[in-house]
Every structure is written in C-alpha cells, then in structure tokens.
Amino acid sequence: MNNRLSADLLVIGAGIHGCSAALHAAKRGMSVIVIEKDTAGRHASGVNAGGVRRLGRLFPEIPISDRSMKIWNNIGDLLDDDCGFQKSPQIKVAENQAELEKHRERVRKLNEMGFHHETILSRSELQAHLPAVSDHCVGGLASLEDGFALPYQTTFAFQRKAIELGVRFYENTRAQKIRRDGTDWHVITDNGTFSGRNILNCAGAWAGEFTRQLGEPAPVEPIAPMMIVTSRMPRFCNAVVGATGRPLSFKQMQNGTVVIGGGLRGIADPATNASHMLFEKLRQTAQTAIAIFPIMQKAAIVRSWSGIEGRMPDDMPVIGPSSIHENAFHAFGFSAHGFQMGPGVGELMAELIATGKTNSPIEPFRISRFTNSC
Amino acid sequence: MKSFDVAIIGAGPAGMASAIEATRNGLSVIVLDEQPAPGGQIYRAIETVSDQRAAILGTDYLAGRDLAAAFRNCGATYVSGATVWNIDNGLKINYSRAGLGSDQISATSLVIATGAIERPTPMPGWTLPGVTTAGALQILLKAHGAVNDDVVLVGSGPLLYLVATQMLTARYAPRAIVETTPAGRLIKAARHLPRALTAFSYLRKGLAMKRKLHKSGIPFYANARAVAIEGTTTAQAVIFQSGGKSHRIETTAVALHQGVIPNQQITRLLRCEHDWNANQHCFVPRLDAFFQTTVENIYVAGDGAGIGGAVSAALRGRLVALRIAEKQGKDTIARQNDVLKKLKADQAIRPFLETLYAPSPENLLPADDVMVCRCEEITAGQIRHAVDLGAPGPNQVKSYLRCGMGPCQGRMCGPTVTQIIADHRKKEVGEIDYYRIRPPLKPLALAELAAIESEPTRHTPL
Numbered sequence: 016m017n018n019r020l021s022a023d024l025l026v027i028g029a030g031i032h033g034c035s036a037a038l039h040a041a042k043r044g045m046s047v048i049v050i051e052k053d054t055a056g057r058h059a060s061g062v063n064a065g066g067v068r069r070l071g072r073l074f075p076e077i078p079i080s081d082r083s084m085k086i087w088n089n090i091g092d093l094l095d096d097d098c099g100f101q102k103s104p105q106i107k108v109a110e111n112q113a114e115l116e117k118h119r120e121r122v123r124k125l126n127e128m129g130f131h132h133e134t135i136l137s138r139s140e141l142q143a144h145l146p147a148v149s150d151h152c153v154g155g156l157a158s159l160e161d162g163f164a165l166p167y168q169t170t171f172a173f174q175r176k177a178i179e180l181g182v183r184f185y186e187n188t189r190a191q192k193i194r195r196d197g198t199d200w201h202v203i204t205d206n207g208t209f210s211g212r213n214i215l216n217c218a219g220a221w222a223g224e225f226t227r228q229l230g231e232p233a234p235v236e237p238i239a240p241m242m243i244v245t246s247r248m249p250r251f252c253n254a255v256v257g258a259t260g261r262p263l264s265f266k267q268m269q270n271g272t273v274v275i276g277g278g279l280r281g282i283a284d285p286a287t288n289a290s291h292m293l294f295e296k297l298r299q300t301a302q303t304a305i306a307i308f309p310i311m312q313k314a315a316i317v318r319s320w321s322g323i324e325g326r327m328p329d330d331m332p333v334i335g336p337s338s339i340h341e342n343a344f345h346a347f348g349f350s351a352h353g354f355q356m357g358p359g360v361g362e363l364m365a366e367l368i369a370t371g372k373t374n375s376p377i378e379p380f381r382i383s384r385f386t387n388s389c
Numbered sequence: 390m391k392s393f394d395v396a397i398i399g400a401g402p403a404g405m406a407s408a409i410e411a412t413r414n415g416l417s418v419i420v421l422d423e424q425p426a427p428g429g430q431i432y433r434a435i436e437t438v439s440d441q442r443a444a445i446l447g448t449d450y451l452a453g454r455d456l457a458a459a460f461r462n463c464g465a466t467y468v469s470g471a472t473v474w475n476i477d478n479g480l481k482i483n484y485s486r487a488g489l490g491s492d493q494i495s496a497t498s499l500v501i502a503t504g505a506i507e508r509p510t511p512m513p514g515w516t517l518p519g520v521t522t523a524g525a526l527q528i529l530l531k532a533h534g535a536v537n538d539d540v541v542l543v544g545s546g547p548l549l550y551l552v553a554t555q556m557l558t559a560r561y562a563p564r565a566i567v568e569t570t571p572a573g574r575l576i577k578a579a580r581h582l583p584r585a586l587t588a589f590s591y592l593r594k595g596l597a598m599k600r601k602l603h604k605s606g607i608p609f610y611a612n613a614r615a616v617a618i619e620g621t622t623t624a625q626a627v628i629f630q631s632g633g634k635s636h637r638i639e640t641t642a643v644a645l646h647q648g649v650i651p652n653q654q655i656t657r658l659l660r661c662e663h664d665w666n667a668n669q670h671c672f673v674p675r676l677d678a679f680f681q682t683t684v685e686n687i688y689v690a691g692d693g694a695g696i697g698g699a700v701s702a703a704l705r706g707r708l709v710a711l712r713i714a715e716k717q718g719k720d721t722i723a724r725q726n727d728v729l730k731k732l733k734a735d736q737a738i739r740p741f742l743e744t745l746y747a748p749s750p751e752n753l754l755p756a757d758d759v760m761v762c763r764c765e766e767i768t769a770g771q772i773r774h775a776v777d778l779g780a781p782g783p784n785q786v787k788s789y790l791r792c793g794m795g796p797c798q799g800r801m802c803g804p805t806v807t808q809i810i811a812d813h814r815k816k817e818v819g820e821i822d823y824y825r826i827r828p829p830l831k832p833l834a835l836a837e838l839a840a841i842e843s844e845p846t847r848h849t850p851l
Contacts, residue, residue, distance in 0.1 A: 054781060061788055167788035175779060186781075246796050246832060270765075270791075289660065292828055294475060294483060294841060301839035314835040317796045320827045 022046040022183070024368060025202050025211035027190045027225060030060035031166075031354060032346045033217035034173035035361025036368075038093075041180035043369045048209055049174075049182060050202060052189040052221070053288065056170035059219060060354065062322035064242060064264050064276045065166045066255055067355045069132050070105040070158035073331060075379035076356070077130055082375060083359025087162070090358065096172035099165030101269075104144055104254040106136065107156040108307055114259040118156035132158045147251040147310050156259075163255050163266060166354055173357070185209070190218070193228050195340065213342045213368050220285050220325035222333075222347035226382065231338050233348065233385045234328055239283035239290035239321040240276060240351050241297055245314040247271035252308070263303045273314060275304050278351055283323045290321040326350040327385075334360060334380035336367065344368055345382055393419045393466070395713055396482055396496030398473050398655065401429020402453065402699045403691025404502035405460035407706035408467075414714035414721065418465035419494055421484050423472050427457045429504055430524065431699045433531040442534050445558045449594075449699070450531075456703060474829035476659060480686070483841070485833060491841050498686045498713045501656060502706060505649035505692035508671070508748055509801045510544065511755040514618025515645065516763050523552045523646035536561040537642050541627050543567040543616060544646035546746040550598045552644070557605050565608040565638050567629055569647075569749040572612045578745035585741035588734065592741075610636060614751060618643050647748040650804065651693045657826035659684055665819030668743045669696055670753065671804065672823055679712040679725075680705055688713070696743075697736060704732045753808050761809070762802035764795020769809055776813045783807050783824050796832050799824045 024040050026033045029051035037047045055061075067087050069080045091097045109115035115135070122133055136155040141148060144157070178184060188206040193214065195201070200214040216225045223235035252267040262277035277300055282291040297319065305311045327333065327348040337343035346364050349356065359375075367373045395411050397404045400422035411418045428435040432453025443451055460467070470487040481495045507524045514520065523542060529535040530552075538561045542549055545568060553563050585592055602609070610631040619626040619637075626639045650671035653663060661682035662675040673695040680688050688709045691702035708728045711721040755761065757770030767790050775786045783806050786792060792806060793799030799806075803824050811818040 054785060056785075056788070167785070171778075171780070171785070171789060178779075243835075244794070245835065291477065292475070294828070294838065298838055298841050301835045305836065305839055312836050315796075315832040316829055316835055316838060317832050318794065318798060318827050319829065 020048070020207055021210040022048040023211060024048070024213045024215060025050065025200060025209050026215045026217055027202065028217035028219055028221070028347070029055035029174060029184060029186065030058065030217060030219050031056070031170045031173060031357035032060075032349070032360055033215070034170055034177055035357045036215055036217060036346060036364040037182045037361075038173055038177040038180065039362045039365030040368060041177055041182050043365055045365075045369060047177070047182040048211065049177070049184045050188050050190050050204060050209060051184065051186045054186045055174040055184065056167050057288070059322040059324035059351070060170045060357070061167040062242070062320055063166045063324075063351070063354050064266070064274060065099075065163045065354065066105065066264060067100060067162040067164050068105045068158070068255065068352070069161055069355070070156065071107055071257070072352070074128065075331065075376070077128075079334070079356055079359050079363065079375050079377075082363065083356050084161075086358035086362065087164070087355070090164070093358070094172040094176045096168065096175070098169040098172050100162060100169075101164070102160065102162040104157050104159045105161040105257070106141070106144060106254045107257045107259050108141065108145075108148065108152045109154050109156070109259050110152055110307075111260075112153055115154045117259070121156065132160065134159065144254055145252060145256065147308050149307055149309055152307065161255070169357075190225070193225055198342075200342065213344065215344045215346065215364060215368065217346050219347055220283065220323045222325055222345070226345070229337055229340060229343060231382055231386050233333055233382055235325040235348050236328075237283040237285040238324050238326045238351065239281040240278050240324060241281045241292055241300070241319060241321045242274060242276040243297060243300065243316045243319045244275070245273040246317050248273060248310070248314060251310055256307070258303055258307060261299070261303050263300065263307065265304060265308070273311070275300055277303070281321045283321075285323055288323070290323055292319050292321065324349070324351050332356075332380055333382045334364070335377045335382065338381065338383040338386065390481070390493050390495055392495045392497075393417045394496070394717065395419075395498045395500060395710070396421065396480065396494060397465075397500040397502055398422075399429060399502035399504060399691070400424065400427040400460070400467065400469075401431055401502060401504050401691060401702065402456060403504070403702040403706035404429065404500070405456050405706070406703035407500050407502060407690050407710045408465040409459050409463045410707040410710035411713060412463045412465050414710065414719050416710070416714060416717065419496070420465050420467045421471040421473055421482070422467070422469055425469050427460055427467070427469075428453055430528065432457060433528060438531065439534070442530070445555050446531060447555070453699075472831050473655075474831055474833045476655065478659070485837060491837050493842070498688065500706070500709050501687065501689045501693055502691045503652045503655060503693050504702070505696060506652045506800060508647045508650050508752070509805055510645040510647045510752045511759050511761050511769070511805055512616055512618065512645075512752060513756075513759055514620060514624065516760050517618055517620045517624045518622070519620065519624030519641055520618055520643045520645065523549050523644045524649070526644050527552050527555070530555060530559070539564060539640055540642045540644050541565045541567060541638055541640045542644050542646070543569065543613075543627060545570045545749060546646055546648040547595065547742060548649070549646045550595070550602060553602055553607065554598045557601065557607070562605060562607050564640050565610065566602070567610045567613045567616065567627060567631070569613050569616060569751070570611070570746060571614075571749070574745050574747065578741050581741035581744055585738045588737040591738040616751065647752050648746055649692065649696055651695060653693070653823070654798065654800065654826050654830050656682060656689060656693070657823060658828060658830060659687055661687060663823065665817070666695060668740065670748050680709050681712070697739065701732055701735045704728050704735060708732065753805070754812050755805065761805045762792035762795065764797055764801070765791040767792040767802070769805070772806055772809050773813050776810055781814075782810060782821055786810065787824055793824045798826060798830070
C-alpha cells in the first residue's frame with residue numbers, strides 16, 4: 016500500500032504515544048500515516064512535567080514502565096537525540112511516620128512481586144539526597160535509577176526519527192469519521208480520506224469520540240493539569256521530588272529554574288485547545304512547595320501552563336486491541352502519567368499490531384473494562 | 390471581591406482619559422497601574438517634575454499635566470504600584486501590590502491601556518552592559534533628571550530625535566547619532582505627505598527638531614548598516630558602515646531605538662485575535678471601530694491598539710469609555726462622533742512616519758550569531774535550525790529551544806522569532822502567528838501565590 020493516502024497503519028494523534036508507535040511500526044517494516052489535528056506534541060505530550068518515573072506507579076503499569084525504562088536508558092541510540100533525558104532519583108517525601116509506613120508497606124508488596132526499584136529512605140538518607148528539604152520530613156520512598164526528560168524535545172525527536180524511517184505525518188488534519196470497508200479502515204478528515212489495514216487510536220483527551228464511533232465508548236475526561244515554573248535559582252535539588260499526602264511534583268532543571276506541578280487541575284476546553292489556570296488552586300501547590308523546600312519562599316514564578324490530557328475514571332490507560340473490531344487498537348487515557356511509558360507502549364503496540372501478540376501484560380488496560388460489567 | 394463597571398489597566402494618556410470619560414458618564418471605574426504616579430511612560434513623573442526638567446522635556450510633555458490633574462479628580466478608584474499578573478475570561482483580575490500581597494477585583498468591561506514597548510533591536514553586542522534604549526534614557530531623564538554624557542544614539546524613529554533634542558537642551562548632547570533608516574525612505578514616504586500636511590503641527594515640530602540637531606554639530610551618520618556594538622564585558626564602541634566608509638565610535642553607552650510596537654501580552658493572554666500590520670511591522674489586536682477586541686467587553690485604547698501617539702491615545706481612551714457607557718444605556722453617540730473626527734485628524738501623520746521610519750531590516754532579521762532571546766540566550770541561528778528540523782511556528786520553537794520561556798515571557802524575542810520563522814519558511818508573518826502568553830503576566834513571588842485567598846470572595850479595601 017503505497018498510495019499517498021494509504022498505509023499499513025493509520026495512527027490518530029501525534030503525541031508521544033502516536034509518534035512512538037509509528038516509529039516502532041516503521042522499524043518493523045510497516046508503512047505508517049499519522050493524522051494530527053494540531054501539530055506533534057501540541058498538548059500533554061509536549062508540555063508535561065517530563066518525569067521519567069517508575070516510582071509510585073500503579074502495580075499493573077510496572078512491567079510496561081520497566082520495559083519503557085530500558086528504552087529510555089538508551090534513548091539517544093534510538094532517536095539520535097538525547098531528549099534532554101537525565102538519570103536522577105525520583106523521591107516521594109514522607110512528611111510524617113504514617114506516610115513513611117505506607118511506603119514501607121508498598122515496598123514489601125513490590126518485593127513480593129519481584130520488583131526492587133523502589134527503596135525506603137531514612138531521614139538522614141533523604142537529607143543526603145535533598146539537603147534543602149524541610150526538617151519536618153521524616154524519610155521517603157525513592158526510585159534511584161529514574162530520571163526526567165524534556166517533553167517537547169522528546170516527542171519532536173520521535174516524530175523526526177519516524178519521518179526519517181518513512182512515516183508520513185499529516186498535521187493540522189482533523190480526523191472526523193472512522194469507518195470500515197471490507198478489510199480496510201478509512202479515516203475521513205478535513206484534509207482527505209486516509210485508508211489503512213490497521214488503525215491505532217492515540218488521540219489522548221480526544222480519543223473518546225473514536226471509541227464511540229467504533230462502538231466501544233470509553234469515558235475519557237479531558238483534564239488540564241497545571242504547572243508553574245520559577246526564574247533561575249541557585250542549585251539546591253538534584254532529584255525529582257513528590258509529596259505523599261498532598262499533590263506535588265517538583266524538580267530543578269539544569270538551568271536552575273524550578274518546575275512545579277502535581278496534578279492540580281485547571282479547566283480544559285478540548286473544543287478550542289484552551290486550558291485555563293485556576294490560581295486559587297495553585298495556591299496549594301505554592302504552599303506545598305514552600306513547606307517541603309523552605310528555600311522556595313524566595314522563588315518567583317515566571318510562567319504557568321497546562322496541556323490537555325485524557326483521564327480515565329480508574330486513572331489507568333487503555334492499551335490494547337479493540338474489543339469488537341479486528342485490526343483496530345487503542346493507546347490513550349494515560350491519566351497524566353503516560354510520558355515515561357511512551358517509548359515502551361509504542362514498542363509493544365507495534366509488536367501487537369504486527370504480530371497479533373505481545374509479551375507485556377496488557378490485560379488490565381483492556382477497553383472492555385468500561386463496557387462490560389467485569 | 391469588589392466589582393466595577395470598568396477596569397482600566399494602565400494610567401498613561403489612554404487610561405487616564407478613559408477613566409475621566411467613564412466616570413463622567415456615571416460608570417464605576419478602577420484604574421490599575423504599575424507606576425507610583427499617573428502619566429504612563431509618555432508623561433512619567435508629570436506631577437512632580439521640576440521647572441528646570443520641564444523646560445528640557447518640552448511642551449508636548451507638559452500637556453500631560455492637565456490630563457493627570459483631571460484624572461486625579463475624576464472619582465475613579467486608582468491603584469498605583471499595582472502589577473496585574475492575571476486576567477481570566479470572566480474578567481477577574483489579579484494584581485500584586487508591590488510587596489503587599491495580591492488582590493483580586495472583577496469588572497464588566499476591561500480597557501487595556503498598557504501602551505507600547507520599544508521594538509526589540511537584536512544586533513551584535515546588544516546584550517552588553519552599557520547598551521540601553523532611547524526610551525530608557527528618556528525615563529531616566531523624566532523620572533530622575535539623569536542624563537548620561539557619553540551616549541551614542543543608534544536607530545531610527547521620532548523618539549530618537551526627541552531624546553537627542555532633550556539631551557541637547559540639557560547640555561549633555563549625545564556623542565553621535567547613527568541613523569539606520571535606509572536611503573530612499575524619504576522618497577517612499579513622500580507619497581503620504583499630502584495627508585501628513587493636514588497634521589502640520591507634527592511635521593513642523595519634527596523639522597524643527599532635525600534643524601536644531603543639525604545646527605548643534607552632533608556628528609550624524611545616515612543610512613548606517615552593519616551596525617554592531619563591540620565590547621567584552623561592557624560596551625566599548627559602536628561600529629558601522631555609512632557613506633561608503635567603516636566607522637568606529639568609542640563610547641561607554643549606546644542607546645538603541647527602532648520605534649515602538651503595541652504591548653500585546655494581555656490581549657494574547659486573553660486570546661484576542663491579532664493581525665499583522667505590515668506598515669507598522671508589528672501585530673495589532675483585531676479591533677472594531679470602537680476599539681473592542683474580538684472578545685466581547687474587552688477593549689484596547691492607546692498605543693496598544695496600534696501606534697498612534699499620545700494625543701490619539703487619549704482620544705481612543707475617551708472613545709472606548711463613551712462606547713462602554715453607550716452599551717450601558719447612555720446616549721453618547723454625538724460625543725463619539727466628535728472624538729472619531731479628532732482621531733482621524735490626529736492620525737494623518739502616521740502613514741508618513743511609518744514609511745519613513747520603518748525598522749531596520751538588520752534588526753528584523755538578525756544574522757545567525759546574534760542573540761535573539763536574552764533570557765535563555767538563544768541565537769537567530771538556533772531558531773533557523775529548529776525551523777529546518779521541522780518546528781513550524783513560534784510555540785514549537787519555544788518548546789524546543791526555550792526561547793520566550795524566561796522572565797520577560799517573550800517581550801524581547803517574540804517579534805523577532807516570528808519574523809525569522811516567516812522569513813525562513815517564506816511565509817507571511819501574519820500566518821506564523823505568535824507565542825501563546827501564559828500567566829503570570831509579570832513574575833510573581835511564589836510566597837505571594839501561597840497567600841492569595843483560596844475563595845476569592847472577601848471584600849478587599851482598596
């Protein structure tokens with residue numbers, strides 16, 4: 016299938032998952048077209064906090080997160096771009112003994128499952144990693160071999176490498192209707208109709224419409240997690256830091272600026288691509304940052320932003336084949352923690368589409384969990 | 390949270406005139422302004438200026454006195470030292486009061502009267518200490534009576550000559566004027582002369598300034614190009630070509646100017662539509678005949694609506710207030726027509742000036758090694774490289790290179806980045822668009838955010 020508008024695989028959405036799946040499918044020799052209503056990385060994939068984090072993940076996600084981490088560790092070899100990826104400890108600070116006990120319990124469970132990437136930090140170990148942390152913090156949970164990357168640079172690098180391998184991107188092209196004709200899928204857009212043997216829905220916050228058209232509606236909620244960034248500060252933090260009892264994600268970038276998020280939500284308007292900040296809520300983020308790092312009392316915010324992301328009711332993504340149709344697949348709804356999983360999910364989706372199976376345990380992420388009672 | 394019929398941001402001529410006219414029509418008005426006293430940049434320190442300094446600054450400047458006095462007496466709530474850092478779609482406005490924490494108000498109509506900023510002038514050496522802008526020199530003069538006695542003025546535009554004249558009057562003439570207006574501009578501009586002649590007083594003042602400068606003996610270099618500032622840790626010399634020769638003027642200070650452009654941070658934040666104005670070489674908010682933006686109840690008065698000068702700014706401010714009053718049921722049509730007529734007459738000079746003093750092409754499209762984003766130290770060459778990789782517009786280039794992500798939020802690089810991308814992609818500038826602007830509009834202390842009211846319902850004494 017080498018017609019201009021046809022390919023072995025049609026991907027809807029050029030976020031990190033769409034770009035990664037396209038790249039990996041091309042590596043397997045498939046012809047791929049990616050259809051994107053805006054430009055690659057315009058939304059959550061390009062503007063998230065950039066955490067490359069296994070720490071604290073939901074248990075079913077850990078095998079895929081682990082698979083992804085292996086790709087991250089050699090991301091430069093895959094993409095010819097370092098993606099700004101840096102290894103760095105990820106630490107969840109415990110502000111009291113009860114929080115620390117919760118972490119101990121989690122580590123015990125993980126060890127039973129055979130995972131050993133998360134460890135408990137005592138108060139003195141915490142302070143050794145985070146000299147600027149507030150005295151009231153009693154310890155923490157850490158994954159010392161995690162890291163962070165620059166989200167837009169990463170998504171853009173996936174796109175460029177995919178293009179190099181022959182993937183065709185149609186940006187500013189909005190998928191409107193999906194229909195099936197014999198063995199082929201057709202995606203009708205405002206810029207022509209595309210045809211392909213397989214279709215992959217990576218449309219993030221906009222994915223729900225396509226699941227509806229496929230007859231397996233999934234409840235994707237568009238959300239707008241809010242982020243703020245400060246002006247440059249003297250270096251005081253070399254880890255990506257979260258809190259346990261309240262929302263926080265915190266890191267100091269190489270240039271000294273501090274990026275603070277944590278999942279508090281603004282208002283998402285997926286129809287216009289707009290997202291609105293709610294500073295009454297961000298107040299809490301500011302308070303938490305100052306409480307955990309008193310040095311932040313002196314910080315100045317220079318910008319805030321948000322990217323529209325798709326969230327599922329159980330905060331778990333949909334990953335896998337359609338429950339109804341052959342050759343239709345989904346990877347969306349990463350619920351504000353999909354960036355780290357992008358490389359791995361793309362790889363396993365390409366595997367699944369090309370071979371019909373994958374070794375990664377994707378059963379917990381099946382789309383039918385929303386349509387069936389089970 | 391206190392509510393007003395009209396919130397006006399900025400207390401320059403547009404903001405002051407708008408407040409006067411709105412209160413006269415019975416509207417409740419709040420004016421939020423960053424400066425300690427009314428006047429804006431053009432009439433800065435107008436209430437406190439000494440007679441000696443007033444003589445240097447001239448009669449056009451002093452025209453601001455009556456306006457400021459009328460503004461003080463108009464009954465509007467005036468908050469000085471107020472830095473607006475966010476405005477949401479419901480016209481709730483957050484502002485910071487110089488170290489005293491943040492307050493919030495709401496309004497039915499918003500008048501953005503934040504005026505103009507000087508066009509960024511990227512060129513080799515423009516980030517060296519000792520390099521400033523003509524507007525900044527004038528602020529020092531207005532606010533503090535300070536004049537540097539070792540300055541080379543470089544660029545183009547009426548403000549450059551005004552500052553030179555004022556320095557001359559203060560007996561600290563600039564070392565030299567290096568004019569970057571390309572040859573032949575006067576001929577191009579001549580076709581706008583007939584209309585400009587209807588605004589003869591402006592032409593007469595301009596000619597008088599040029600005559601005075603000419604007679605003063607200040608070295609003047611015309612049609613300068615290949616301009617660069619030399620220096621390692623601070624500015625040491627200006628080098629350029631003029632009249633077929635290379636020149637080098639040693640100096641410790643350089644003031645640059647390439648005209649002014651609308652300050653579009655607030656209209657961008659509020660997602661108002663903008664259009665590229667090819668005559669003024671800048672984006673201008675898309676406005677109706679009454680200066681309303683594409684967002685209902687949001688107006689732009691003054692130079693923010695397109696460069697028009699101080700007299701037009703005040704007229705626009707009045708017109709906007711009359712229009713808002715009309716929408717609230719007052720009969721103001723006759724007065725609106727009167728203001729519209731005066732506005733048209735005052736604008737007659739603009740096409741002539743815009744053609745004559747169009748910005749230097751060297752500044753619009755700097756060479757690869759010139760720094761464009763000062764906050765993040767990104768060069769023109771890096772921007773072109775990002776475009777070559779496939780980044781289609783300013784927001785992708787921003788995400789990729791971080792240009793426009795620093796404390797100035799793109800004020801200093803945004804216009805250049807758009808221009809470079811348009812040129813490199815061979816597109817119209819208007820198609821390329823501009824950075825998305827995000828709150829806070831100005832840096833905000835994290836501790837101040839931590840202390841804002843979680844439910845903004847309290848009554849704040851103003």
